[in-house]
Amino acid sequence: MVPGYHSGGSQSDFVPILAVLFPSQNGNKRDVGVDPQAPGFHFSGAPRPNRQVCWQDVVLLLHGSGGGSIAQPSDAMLRWQVSIEVPDLRPGVYTIMVCTYHAGIEAPFRLSVYSPRSRAQVEAQLGTSPAGNAANGGPARGELVSAVNPAHLRGRRGSNAAATTASAAEDLTAMGKRPFTLTQVYPEVSLTEDLPTEEWA
Amino acid sequence: MWLTFEDWLREFATVFICREVRFWHEVSMTGAWYGGPLLLAGGLVTGSTGGNNPQFKLTMHSTAHIFLTLSQGYA
Numbered sequence: 001m002v003p004g005y006h007s008g009g010s011q012s013d014f015v016p017i018l019a020v021l022f023p024s025q026n027g028n029k030r031d032v033g034v035d036p037q038a039p040g041f042h043f044s045g046a047p048r049p050n051r052q053v054c055w056q057d058v059v060l061l062l063h064g065s066g067g068g069s070i071a072q073p074s075d076a077m078l079r080w081q082v083s084i085e086v087p088d089l090r091p092g093v094y095t096i097m098v099c100t101y102h103a104g105i106e107a108p109f110r111l112s113v114y115s116p117r118s119r120a121q122v123e124a125q126l127g128t129s130p131a132g133n134a135a136n137g138g139p140a141r142g143e144l145v146s147a148v149n150p151a152h153l154r155g156r157r158g159s160n161a162a163a164t165t166a167s168a169a170e171d172l173t174a175m176g177k178r179p180f181t182l183t184q185v186y187p188e189v190s191l192t193e194d195l196p197t198e199e200w201a
Numbered sequence: 202m203w204l205t206f207e208d209w210l211r212e213f214a215t216v217f218i219c220r221e222v223r224f225w226h227e228v229s230m231t232g233a234w235y236g237g238p239l240l241l242a243g244g245l246v247t248g249s250t251g252g253n254n255p256q257f258k259l260t261m262h263s264t265a266h267i268f269l270t271l272s273q274g275y276a
Contacts, residue, residue, distance in 0.1 A: 015234075019271040020246050024258060032252030044271065081272040089267045096257040098271050103244030103253075104236040107273055111257060112229040114222050114268045122224045178226045179265035186256040187241060 016101040017080045017109065019044040024093040030186040031095045040094075044082035096182075113182050220268070230257065 021042040025031050036043065098109055117125070204212075232255050234242035243253030259267075 015273055017271055017273050018246075019269065021259070021269065028258050028260075030252070030256055034246050034251060036247055081270055083268065083270045085266075085268045087266050088264050089261050090264050091261045094259040094261065096259055096269065097246055097251075097254050098232075098234075098257075099244065099246050099251065099254045100234050100242050101245060103240065103242055103248065103250050105242040106233070106235040107242075108231065108233045109255075110229055110231045110272045112227060112270045112272075113259060114225040114227050114270075115265045116225050125224065177262070178228070179261060179263045180226075180228075180267065181260040181262070182228045182230065183258045183260070184230055184232070184255070185258050187239065 015080070015105045015107045017082060018099050018101070019082055019084055019111070020097045020099070021084050021086070021094055024095045026095075027093060028183070028185060031097070034095075034097065042084045042086060044084050111182075113180060115179050222268070225268070 020034065020036070022031075022034065022038060023040045025034075035041070096111065096113075098111055100107065234255070236242055240250055240253045241255060243250035245251055246254065259269075261267075
């Protein structure tokens with residue numbers, strides 16, 4: 001028995017969970033009758049030692065001497081976290097379904113979707129590129145930025161510093177947009193907008 | 202400096218590995234599973250009530266590397 005876990009619809013601080021991601025069969029509407037054998041179906045997997053069982057945002061990959069036992073949190077603060085990673089998810093509409101291992105469980109959850117920013121965007125966020133400085137209220141595009149070594153930029157991205165600056169500015173514009181949008185479709189809620197928690201302007 | 206896997210197993214019981222997402226786009230949503238007439242905790246996706254679980258649409262505007270996490274206990 002997992003500590004803190006209760007079946008029968010009672011509130012629980014700790015429930016085994018899983019997530020699935022698959023190409024939507026019903027557009028932007030709720031999907032039913034999911035086929036896990038269908039192409040493009042991704043499954044977070046059952047929490048196992050060599051999977052991603054988490055403790056307070058930390059991924060536990062191996063637990064127990066010899067790595068043979070399933071992680072069993074013993075503290076009420078512990079919670080499950082599972083993940084799915086897709087290196088090259090193509091354009092389209094996908095369904096993310098969040099599940100527990102038992103019907104009727106009552107428990108809160110948080111779903112987070114991440115996608116890496118471009119190098120130009122990271123540099124801009126750090127203020128280490130001309131475009132980034134401009135975006136952050138610093139020198140405008142094309143102005144001399146003494147902190148940037150043109151030779152360094154040449155070596156990394158372009159044939160000259162000006163080209164690199166322009167490229168960074170273009171990336172900055174393009175990557176101001178996330179490559180994805182997340183919307184809750186079931187249950188239907190009045191608030192269906194994206195809720196970016198760390199969106200960079 | 203290195204340690205054999207066998208020695209590591211003898212000396213340690215747990216390893217924590219973190220993913221740094223500081224420079225990643227992030228969108229998070231919270232919700233809850235619950236029972237009752239609506240049964241928003243449908244259990245396993247392949248079960249008869251699997252479709253009752255909370256669902257989200259992820260619209261990809263371009264091909265991208267996606268990493269998603271589902272955590273329990275945040276609402």
